Amino acid sequence: MTIRGKATSLDIAHLAGVSQPTVSRALRGSPMVNEETRKRILAIAEQLNYKVDKNASNLRAQQTGTLALLLFEDPTSDESHINPFFLPMLGSITRACAQHGKDLLISFQQLSNDWHADYADSHKADGLILLGYGDYLAYEGKLSTLLAQGTPFVRWGAVLADQPGLSIGCDNVGGGRLAGTHFLSLGRRRIAFIGDASSHYPEFLERFDGCDRALRDAGSAMDRALQVDAESSEESGEAAARELLARGLPFDAVFAASDLIAIGAMRALAEHGLRIPEDVAVVGFDDIPAARIATPALTTIHQDTTRAGELLVAKLVALVEGAAADSERLPTSLVVRRSTPG
Amino acid sequence: MTIRGKATSLDIAHLAGVSQPTVSRALRGSPMVNEETRKRILAIAEQLNYKVDKNASNLRAQQTGTLALLLFEDPTSDESHINPFFLPMLGSITRACAQHGKDLLISFQQLSNDWHADYADSHKADGLILLGYGDYLAYEGKLSTLLAQGTPFVRWGAVLADQPGLSIGCDNVGGGRLAGTHFLSLGRRRIAFIGDASSHYPEFLERFDGCDRALRDAGSAMDRALQVDAESSEESGEAAARELLARGLPFDAVFAASDLIAIGAMRALAEHGLRIPEDVAVVGFDDIPAARIATPALTTIHQDTTRAGELLVAKLVALVEGAAADSERLPTSLVVRRSTPG
């Protein structure tokens, strides 16, 4: 019972008067150990505060029991600009990992780095969870590489056809539709879209398309002249809104591709003397905590981050175990606040 | 050059025509390997996309190369309520770990759980980083246990005398002083404090004391009748502000123990018909992103979370390597926004 120089399964074996493999079996819950023996072994293990050496068991079993979470940062800044949208998802993921008995390695990466090689290859993790915004086209190639080398992974993002690997994402088209329908119900039809609505940012594109479909169902359509590129940050949203205003085209609503963009855009609109929601109704996407705090409080499309985290982990665990798993879209919902009238 | 069944150091040894230990030495940068030989080995390793098996090397070297981050959640809710203050710190910590060549395991814990046993004992991590708010007195005993069992750890929080282990925290007293001095410069002397200013929450208590000292230097003092307990959440801040208002005592300023508390409190004050900052000046603490977004934008005490993360990792690495390391207080700064006049 040495305090330092931790106890090993051999120590327990000696104390219990059995062989070391029997201790291993008992601890792992193998059915081929006598119940009496098991109890004796468990008692001794508890008393010695024994914990299985992960390095040894993983080495022997040729697996890690660990998942790796790669969170992509905005490479344009040296400060940490993790999208706050991912914070509750991070919480959900860690909780789900604990429930599955997996450890979670976390790493913040630049999209440009050689991250796809590091983890699985060094036997640190059995599989990868990929989170973060970024140019999808720059990203797709790496996903294919992961797939080719047989590394299990799941990612959060747009669920597209013919996509390498498995994706969990929200129903962006449906969310865009909710926004469009809401605008229509308010009598707004000149809807500006702030966000990069191209195949570089498929989530944003889907949100744009969803809104467009809602308008088309009502005999209208989105006007590309009212679309301005922006990435998901307040600064980018603010700058894009200024550009929109500079175009001098009339609009009575703004659909922002994310809440951060919306918050920045509202600042620019207010500075320009426009009243929200009287002159311009604004809807965001994500429902981050700041959406409630913004002035006016932001109407937005809510995503179920808790469910997202659970699914990401569950699907990855399935993949690691060699089971089948499919991509999945999560439903969204409209949260009405003060940035739209009514 | 098999794609599956990853390359081992023995594979490289065969290809390079040397023994396996020589490969190991070359890869680890040992000075006792011929330069030519090393280059040859490195080239082959690169070509095979070889990565050292962490489980094997850690098992053999009896260390993990991994640090564990335990983030304590608010146990009162089932939702994930990680304080947003910790998000940039998380970014900084992961980056610092990468620089030190350490992996980072992350886990969200309840303060009540048996977390102090799990990590180090199972050889998953060489040391622990402890983050999160919570009742310090409920926590101190576990720190002593960690210390007694020789587990290296660092925590973020108040730096107190006679404290078990090593703490990194901001200069809360100095931060409180900045707030107090700012209020005085605005002619405000009836300063309410929202936050649990007791030894259960030493950080909050230090902030209260700092503000009090600034007032005392000016011949005034904080009034305990204007102090209301609150934990770090908007809801708690809002409820506490209502209680303060219900007391019916006059006050012309609120010092909130955290930004979340301040944001909740401002909501309650505004609903009560008080104008911020004309009737009540409000100062928060932390400088979370939401402080800028709040209406009015929140004057607050900024903490250097980037430096905090770097220090936490650097000190823990020192501890793990058996070096000496001391607790440290980081300076704070006042960020003036619209919630205080001028």
Next chain:
DNA sequence: CTGAAAGCGCTTACAG
């Protein structure tokens, strides 16, 4: 500068 040998603490066929 290099190699042969041992061993880190487990898990898992293989026998009984």
Next chain:
DNA sequence: CTGAAAGCGCTTACAG
């Protein structure tokens, strides 16, 4: 139901 044996892929004295 249990044990003796092998081996996961490294690192590190020990010799030379």
